[in-house]
Amino acid sequence: MSDQIVTRFAPSPTGYLHIGGARTALFNWLYARGRGGKFLLRIEDTDRERSTPEATAAILQGLDWLGLDFDGDVVSQFEGAARHAEVAHQMLETGRAYKCFSTQEEIAAFREQPENKGKMFPSPWRDADPSSYPDAPYVIRLKAPREGETVIADAVQGDVTIRNDQLDDMICLRSDGTPTYMLAVVVDDHDMGVTHVIRGDDHLVNAARQIQVYDAMGWDVPTFAHIPLIHGPDGKKLSKRHGAVGLEQYQAMGYPASGMRNYLARLGWSHGDDEFFTDEQAKEWFDLSGIGKSPARLDFKKLENICGQHIAITEDAQLLSEIEGYLAAAEKPALDAAQKDALLRTLPFIKGSVKILPQLLEKSHFSLTHRPIEVEEKAAKALDDVSRGILSELTFALQRANWSREELEAAVGQVAEAHGLGLGKVAGPMRAALAGRAATPSVFDMMLVLGREETLARLDDQAA
Numbered sequence: 001m002s003d004q005i006v007t008r009f010a011p012s013p014t015g016y017l018h019i020g021g022a023r024t025a026l027f028n029w030l031y032a033r034g035r036g037g038k039f040l041l042r043i044e045d046t047d048r049e050r051s052t053p054e055a056t057a058a059i060l061q062g063l064d065w066l067g068l069d070f071d072g073d074v075v076s077q078f079e080g081a082a083r084h085a086e087v088a089h090q091m092l093e094t095g096r097a098y099k100c101f102s103t104q105e106e107i108a109a110f111r112e113q114p115e116n117k118g119k120m121f122p123s124p125w126r127d128a129d130p131s132s133y134p135d136a137p138y139v140i141r142l143k144a145p146r147e148g149e150t151v152i153a154d155a156v157q158g159d160v161t162i163r164n165d166q167l168d169d170m171i172c173l174r175s176d177g178t179p180t181y182m183l184a185v186v187v188d189d190h191d192m193g194v195t196h197v198i199r200g201d202d203h204l205v206n207a208a209r210q211i212q213v214y215d216a217m218g219w220d221v222p223t224f225a226h227i228p229l230i231h232g233p234d235g236k237k238l239s240k241r242h243g244a245v246g247l248e249q250y251q252a253m254g255y256p257a258s259g260m261r262n263y264l265a266r267l268g269w270s271h272g273d274d275e276f277f278t279d280e281q282a283k284e285w286f287d288l289s290g291i292g293k294s295p296a297r298l299d300f301k302k303l304e305n306i307c308g309q310h311i312a313i314t315e316d317a318q319l320l321s322e323i324e325g326y327l328a329a330a331e332k333p334a335l336d337a338a339q340k341d342a343l344l345r346t347l348p349f350i351k352g353s354v355k356i357l358p359q360l361l362e363k364s365h366f367s368l369t370h371r372p373i374e375v376e377e378k379a380a381k382a383l384d385d386v387s388r389g390i391l392s393e394l395t396f397a398l399q400r401a402n403w404s405r406e407e408l409e410a411a412v413g414q415v416a417e418a419h420g421l422g423l424g425k426v427a428g429p430m431r432a433a434l435a436g437r438a439a440t441p442s443v444f445d446m447m448l449v450l451g452r453e454e455t456l457a458r459l460d461d462q463a464a
């Protein structure tokens with residue numbers, strides 16, 4: 001057997017991709033990718049009532065946005081039903097499972113007895129002689145050990161011991177021949193060669209039952225790592241009450257994928273005091289031993305700070321494509337070719353001073369807008385007769401300036417000085433003329449982005 005690491009993400013396509021699920025996917029991806037392993041995707045679509053193609057599409061889209069590429073084809077759990085049934089029958093043949101003919105009514109009647117409260121249904125068929133089998137529908141139950149304990153050697157939770165008398169003989173194959181989820185998970189993980197199962201700790205108890213199936217089949221048990229769920233900022237289990245819980249909402253709010261990856265990696269896992277890191281570092285550092293045992297709390301401020309740091313170091317072309325993705329996700333109008341060009345020229349000047357993508361667009365307003373510039377009320381206040389006169393002098397002074405930051409600063413400085421004004425007083429009317437707004441990037445950045453001709457035209461439009 002090769003010792004290649006194989007992880008998987010196994011979401012049920014029953015809703016949007018929860019950010020808890022996205023983090024599970026990320027942990028599996030990091031673990032595999034940092035070790036030259038494989039990261040697989042299995043859609044657990046056995047629940048036909050609740051599984052939808054839209055939810056599968058949302059999962060694929062979410063993983064794609066987050067940049068979590070998987071190896072091979074998407075595996076559909078539902079499509080493996082025949083193989084799951086085959087394994088149930090194999091366990092039947094080896095005596096590790098048995099046919100149970102008990103009817104729903106019999107089981108319900110057992111449960112209704114007060115003395116059976118909290119007890120597991122002891123199937124009378126567990127040790128029955130096959131010659132006594134009726135010609136009736138049956139389920140296949142695992143012949144689970146009655147004595148002893150099942151130990152989950154969990155890489156995060158430590159050894160978790162469950163008494164076998166707490167685990168009933170679970171149904172593996174229903175009377176209609178369809179496999180149960182619990183059987184399907186084990187068969188799929190085995191057949192896909194999964195070596196590490198990293199998933200939410202809501203599946204911890206399932207692991208004990210699943211280990212019993214591995215044992216019954218004589219298969220190697222993978223390493224389990226059950227990670228604590230994500231909590232909201234108030235410390236309570238994350239729910240819609242806390243706002244955004246679907247991954248696509250984060251894209252629509254303008255968080256960049258790289259920042260999201262970094263933040264989600266830190267949510268429940270740590271590497272010393274490192275908060276900000278690249279994908280390469282995360283792949284190198286990520287280990288199961290760094291996963292904490294207590295639930296991590298979602299902290300939007302931290303998320304924003306980390307996103308800002310990522311935007312600052314992202315290549316302009318990549319940023320542009322993230323912005324386009326954000327606009328589509330937020331159902332906002334797309335950029336035209338001229339706007340894309342303008343953005344590419346603007347990004348180097350502003351990407352170091354924002355936290356999320358919409359702020360990039362906000363700060364780029366001056367370069368995305370056209371003459372005649374619409375001047376907002378607040379900015380218009382800076383345009384009195386005196387300042388319009390100053391703009392006119394400025395237009396004249398700038399005509400002769402070389403279009404470098406130094407020369408622009410010198411030219412504006414001289415005009416300001418001639419009027420005994422500080423730079424701030426001159427900047428107000430310039431902001432109004434160049435952007436139509438009171439709050440803008442630095443006037444020199446704007447002039448450099450706009451270029452000589454456009455700058456002069458805009459200043460002249462407002463000059464006395």
Ligand code: GLU
Pocket residue numbers: 009010011012044185198199200203
């Ligand atoms: N399909 C399960 C879920 O979405 C995950 C099962 C597993 O990872 O084993 O919660």
